[in-house]
Amino acid sequence: MTQLYLYEGGFQGYLTVLDMLRESGEEPEGIMADGEGVQESLLADTVRVMADESRAERLYGDIREHISASALRHAFRAFLSEEDGAEYHIYRYLWLGWEIGADVDARLGDAHVHAVHSMSRRTGCEAHRMQGLLRFRQLEAGPYYAPMETECDVLSLVARHFLGRMSDQDWIIHDLGRARAALCRGGELYFVALPGFDPRLSEREKLCQEMWRDYFKTIAISGRRNPRLQKNFMPMRYWPLLVEEPSRRR
Amino acid sequence: MDVEEKLRILGGAARYDVSCSSSGVRRPGRKGRLGDCTSAGVCHSWSDDGRCISLLKVLFSNHCIYDCAYCANRASVSRPRVSFTPEELAELTMDFYRRNYIEGLFLSSAVWVSPDYTMERLLLTACKLRQEKGFNGYIHLKAIPGASPELIRRAGIHADRMSVNIELPTEKSLRLLAPDKKKEDILGPMGDVAEQINGSREERKRFKKAPAFVPAGQSTQLIVGATPENDLRIMRLAEGLYGRYNLKRVYYSAFMPVSDDPRLPGLDSPPLLREHRLYQADWLLRHYHFTSGEILDDEHPQLDEELDPKSGWALRNPQFFPVEVNRADYEALLRVPGLGVKSAKRILYARRIHSLDFDALKKIGVVLKRARYFITCGGRYYSGAKMGEEEIRRNIVTLFRPAAPKPDGSHQLSLFAGAGPPFGVEDALSSASGEL
Numbered sequence: 001m002t003q004l005y006l007y008e009g010g011f012q013g014y015l016t017v018l019d020m021l022r023e024s025g026e027e028p029e030g031i032m033a034d035g036e037g038v039q040e041s042l043l044a045d046t047v048r049v050m051a052d053e054s055r056a057e058r059l060y061g062d063i064r065e066h067i068s069a070s071a072l073r074h075a076f077r078a079f080l081s082e083e084d085g086a087e088y089h090i091y092r093y094l095w096l097g098w099e100i101g102a103d104v105d106a107r108l109g110d111a112h113v114h115a116v117h118s119m120s121r122r123t124g125c126e127a128h129r130m131q132g133l134l135r136f137r138q139l140e141a142g143p144y145y146a147p148m149e150t151e152c153d154v155l156s157l158v159a160r161h162f163l164g165r166m167s168d169q170d171w172i173i174h175d176l177g178r179a180r181a182a183l184c185r186g187g188e189l190y191f192v193a194l195p196g197f198d199p200r201l202s203e204r205e206k207l208c209q210e211m212w213r214d215y216f217k218t219i220a221i222s223g224r225r226n227p228r229l230q231k232n233f234m235p236m237r238y239w240p241l242l243v244e245e246p247s248r249r250r
Numbered sequence: 251m252d253v254e255e256k257l258r259i260l261g262g263a264a265r266y267d268v269s270c271s272s273s274g275v276r277r278p279g280r281k282g283r284l285g286d287c288t289s290a291g292v293c294h295s296w297s298d299d300g301r302c303i304s305l306l307k308v309l310f311s312n313h314c315i316y317d318c319a320y321c322a323n324r325a326s327v328s329r330p331r332v333s334f335t336p337e338e339l340a341e342l343t344m345d346f347y348r349r350n351y352i353e354g355l356f357l358s359s360a361v362w363v364s365p366d367y368t369m370e371r372l373l374l375t376a377c378k379l380r381q382e383k384g385f386n387g388y389i390h391l392k393a394i395p396g397a398s399p400e401l402i403r404r405a406g407i408h409a410d411r412m413s414v415n416i417e418l419p420t421e422k423s424l425r426l427l428a429p430d431k432k433k434e435d436i437l438g439p440m441g442d443v444a445e446q447i448n449g450s451r452e453e454r455k456r457f458k459k460a461p462a463f464v465p466a467g468q469s470t471q472l473i474v475g476a477t478p479e480n481d482l483r484i485m486r487l488a489e490g491l492y493g494r495y496n497l498k499r500v501y502y503s504a505f506m507p508v509s510d511d512p513r514l515p516g517l518d519s520p521p522l523l524r525e526h527r528l529y530q531a532d533w534l535l536r537h538y539h540f541t542s543g544e545i546l547d548d549e550h551p552q553l554d555e556e557l558d559p560k561s562g563w564a565l566r567n568p569q570f571f572p573v574e575v576n577r578a579d580y581e582a583l584l585r586v587p588g589l590g591v592k593s594a595k596r597i598l599y600a601r602r603i604h605s606l607d608f609d610a611l612k613k614i615g616v617v618l619k620r621a622r623y624f625i626t627c628g629g630r631y632y633s634g635a636k637m638g639e640e641e642i643r644r645n646i647v648t649l650f651r652p653a654a655p656k657p658d659g660s661h662q663l664s665l666f667a668g669a670g671p672p673f674g675v676e677d678a679l680s681s682a683s684g685e686l
Contacts, residue, residue, distance in 0.1 A: 108600045108614040132294040132304075136349045144348060162350075164279035165286045168384070169348060187281065208345050211254050218262035219307065220297035223506055223520055229300025233293070243349070244295055 002027065004044040006034035009051025011079050014087060018094065019055040031087040067097035071104055078119035080153045089115040126150055127157040133234070134158065135243045136171060138205040143170040143185075145199050147241050149177055156182070156191070163189050172197075209243050216244035253342060256332050260309045263323055264358055267415070267471065268501040272304040272353035272388045274466030275410045285347060285354070285387030287410065292353050305356035305390060306346050310334055310371050314360035318428035319511045320417070320476050323360045327509070333362060336375040344383050354388030354410070355379065361394060365435075369397035369405065376408035388466075395435035399442045403463075406446055411466040411498070414440045419487050423477035426513055443468050444495045467498035474528060475505035475521040476514060482551040485531055485542040492535060502528045527553040534559055537591055538584050556647045561587040564624055565639050572626045576605050587646075588620030608632055620646055 005020075005028055007013035017031055029044035040046045063072045075090050092112035097104040107113045136144035144166070148158070155175045159182035162171065167187045174181045174194055181194035230246070239247050273291030293302035309323075311333035317325045343355045357375060362368045372391050379385040391409040393402050406412055414436055418424045421433050443464060450463035470491065472484060488500040504520035531553060534540040538560070545559050546552070554562050564571060564587050573582050575597055583594040593616045600606060600614050607627045611618065622632035623642045637645075 103603065106599050106603050108596065109604070109610050114613060128292075132292045132350075134350050138349070146350070166284065166348070166350075167279055168282055168284050204345075207254075208349060211257055211342070212346065212349070212351050214254065214258050215261045215306075216295065216297060216303070218258055219265050219303060220299045220301075221265055221506065222299075224299040224301075224504075224522065226300035227298065230296045230298060233300065233302065234296045242295070243351070246295075246298070 002029040002044045003047050004029045004041050005031045005047050005049055006038060007031070007049045007051070008034050011076065012053060012056040013049060013051035014079060014090075015056035015059045016052045017049050018091060019052075019059045020049065021091070022059070022098075028088075028091070031091060033087075063094060063097070066101065067094065067104060068102035071097050071102070074105070074116050074120040077123040077157075078116045080157070081119040081123045082151075082153055083119050083122075085115075086119055089119070123152040123154060123157070126152045127154040127161075129238070130154055130158045131161050133238050133242065134162075134173065135241065136166075137199055137243070138202045138208075140200045140202050142202075143172060145172045145174065145197070147174045147176055147197075147199075149237075149241060150175070153178060155180060158182075159184070159189060159191075163187075213244055216246070251332055253334075253338050256334055256338070257308065257342065259330060259332050260312060260334065261307070263309045263312045263360075264307045264356075266322065266503065266506065267307060267356070267358055268301075268503045269390070269413060269469050269471065269499065270302055270304045270307060270356065271411075271469075271499065272390075274498060275388070277386065280386055283384040283386040284344065285385055287353075287386075287388050291388075294350065294352055304353045305388060306343055306352045306354070307356040307358070308334070308339070310339070310357055310359035310368070310375065311362040312360045313362040315363070316361055316428065316430040318417075318431065319513050320427055320473060320505065320508065322508045324509075333371075334375075336371065336378045339375050340378040340383055340385075343379060343387075344385060347385070347387055352387075354385075354390070356390040358392040359394065361396075365394045365396035366398055366401060369394045369401040373401055373405045373408070376405060380408045390466075393439040393443060395431055395439060397439060399439075402439050402442055403446055406443060406464045407461055409464055411469060412443050412464050413469040413471070414443070415471040416487075416491075417471065417473050418477055419472055419479045419484050420477070423479065427476065440468065440470070440495050444497075447496070468495070469497055469499040469501060471501040471503055473505050474502050474525055475517065480551040481524075481528065481531070481553045482542070482546040482548070484528060485535070485546055488532060489535055489542040500532060502532070523555050524553070527555060527559060531559045534563075539581065540585075556651075557643065558587070558646075558650070560585070561620060561643075561646050565643055568639060571624045572631065573624060574626050574629065575611065576601055576628060586621050586624045588617060588622075588624075593617070593621075619649060 003026070005017045007017050014031070021028060029041060032038060034048060060072065063075065071094070075094060078086055078090050089112045093104065093116040096107065096110065096112065104113060130148060130150060134146045134148060136146045139145050155173065155178070159173055162173065163184055166184070170186070171184045172181050174197055179193060179195045181192055183190045183192060271291055272287070273289060275287045276289040277287040279286035291304060293304050295303040297303055312323045313331045313333060314323050314325050339357070346352045347354065357372050359368050359372060376389055376391060379389065389409045390411040390413065391405050393405070393412050393414045395414060416436055418427060424431060424433060446463045447467065450460065453460040454462065474484065491497045491500055502525050504522050504525040505517065506520050507514065507517050531545050534545055535542065540563070544563055553559055564585070570585065573586050575583070580594055580598060583589055583597060584591065596614050597606065597616065600610070605628065608618065611627065618632060622635040623637065
């Protein structure tokens, strides 16, 4: 009987499953994150897997060494896209990679390679978008707080960007949908669970927001109004958390 | 007057400057300093006109001693005149940067008191940001026409990018609309900046620690439609500027009527479509290895508003087509309408593994809407795509027609959306292009 793998512990858990599959050489019925709503199958045995750090790290290194650093990056980013079936596509992508090495990324016609690339691109795009669209608000207590709502799980990628950029200030990036946050304190980065948060803004913050909203209005040339182009570049789903409130009628 | 009010006035006054790019320099963050720069740049928002906001774009002052007809801040207009102080601007930039509103500062100015006085204010602001505030983000400074080379040289040490706006493409137009500015005042600083950039690049090849001068290069802006120059003149000028002054970007700005000065043309709406075609032609110069003479010539001095310039060139030069995607070299692929730099590279990469048919092209993300008329796969045309010049032209024009003009006569440019990031001289000014 084939096996359905349910893993815990995010990417590390997933890599642990892949490492087990590599050892056993079997073809899985499916690979999924364990949790509510998981449908077990009558036709397959269910195997629950806990993340095993050393196994995950070994596979991580092997992908980089035997396939390529770019394949590792694609696999990680595709995983973060959280699309249905991502785990299976990545598995097939990497298994092709064990056979042909770095050339796997040139097999653009292969359905799994194509799927992994497009998922990876989607994650990368959203992370890049957040580099621009994230808005920090200064809290009364001093640190800066940025709420974020994204389709892909880009928190780790976005946090790394701001660690380099804003290392002289303490900040929190809050992934509202996943109830997780990245904290930067004294130049060190931490990830924590953060279900809810009620930001109390500093006085200076309110003034800055007012100035930014004003600026946003005045910089547009009214004779060239083009809301469609604006929405193309900046999809409306990101608007609620923007300080500039583009939706407000002017 | 408080800073908020100043920002309202001086931000609004800066809106006609097109450049907002924060690209071209990579500088990692440093401990104890605020900010870094990534080579691709980052856009932070898009205003109601669909243009990106990447930098805090403001004038230092709107007090102006000049009276250029096309400009909203010309001396003869009565409007509130204000100036920032370097401290106010530095503070504002830091506040906005800390909140991730912006990538940095784009500081321009009207000419207040004198070119040197104005340039000095810009320089003081940049110094304050870099040295006092520990600001490590992006700074774009205007080189004020007529300012002394020494001030410009010092400004360039703090700035990532500098620009001098040419605005009007010929000296004749300059005399007509901007009688206080001389072409030497514009080309002088541009030449100085170009020379310093080259010098510093050479220096840095030998000494890694030598200070970088304007590492993201220099740019300029031309107003389109205020004066009668045709597209061929404008493209030749741009080509000359890229070649001789090694500019990173030339920006084109559709003329917005800001006054009823009799020297200006009466326009109902800015020539946005023409501006768009100029940007497309500009991309052909910079990224597709075209020359201005291929895109336009004396018989076709104006870009076709109905057709993108690459399709236009391809239809006039059928001898280069069809291109066989499995054998053609990179340069030939680049010249196929509808294939971009990315698609061309992907084709080269993918065909190492197996030969490509139309299905495979689609799978690797090549868009065939336009390209189908100009390529073959294994010697065969895309089904139904082998047709004559007139027919191809008709199809492409229909396919990419901008949305119908709105009642007020302005075009809604659906075209812009797919065009990638917009981003982004005759007589003596034509000394730039090397021909008179």
